[in-house]
Amino acid sequence: MDFILEEGKPADISVRDNNEVGVYQALDLLGISYVRADHAPLISMEEYQFVEGKLQVMVAKNLFLSNRQQTKFYLLLMPGDKPFKTKEISSQINSARLSFGQEEQLLSYLHCFKGSTSVFGLLYDKDNHVQLLIDEDLLKEEYLGFHPCMNTSTIKIRTTDLLDKFLPYTNHDFIKVKLIGE
Numbered sequence: 001m002d003f004i005l006e007e008g009k010p011a012d013i014s015v016r017d018n019n020e021v022g023v024y025q026a027l028d029l030l031g032i033s034y035v036r037a038d039h040a041p042l043i044s045m046e047e048y049q050f051v052e053g054k055l056q057v058m059v060a061k062n063l064f065l066s067n068r069q070q071t072k073f074y075l076l077l078m079p080g081d082k083p084f085k086t087k088e089i090s091s092q093i094n095s096a097r098l099s100f101g102q103e104e105q106l107l108s109y110l111h112c113f114k115g116s117t118s119v120f121g122l123l124y125d126k127d128n129h130v131q132l133l134i135d136e137d138l139l140k141e142e143y144l145g146f147h148p149c150m151n152t153s154t155i156k157i158r159t160t161d162l163l164d165k166f167l168p169y170t171n172h173d174f175i176k177v178k179l180i181g182e
Helices: 018-029 045-055 086-093 103-110 119-124 159-170
Strands: 003-007 035-039 058-066 073-079 130-135 143-146 153-158 174-177
Touching (some): 003 045, 018 153, 018 159, 045 143, 058 103, 073 103, 073 119, 086 130, 103 119, 119 130, 119 159, 153 159
Parallel strands (some): 058 143, 073 130
Antiparallel strands (some): 003 035, 035 153, 058 073
């Protein structure tokens, strides 16, 4: 696998997707330092083991969810190796029958496509359609890894920078959840 590891945004952003460039611009504007890994497109969490090793970071699983009526939307961040059980989340957020959100809403609200879902997509959710949920185990990590809205790169960022700088900038807060994964 081709793999490039660099600090900050790419030198040539003209060949990058506009949503990805917007993420780099926001991080730079906020003074958030980050390491970027460019790699082949990755879809499954198993494929991320290589990237996690190279970046020495836990890459968070980002799941776009909705209630059955598709009137409430959630972005769940959780450890990639933890099984996801909708029942565990539903009871904690008082929302019955959660399922994966539709790709058209994912694109509309977070400017991400399936396989590139990212917390950085909250940058584009100006009307706060999406509620962020974070598994408590991620909050214990010093650094976390996320796509910059494209699955051909992964960004390593301090967890405190995500919580204290990026989320306030996007006007989003989060709900801490506890997933057992059993």
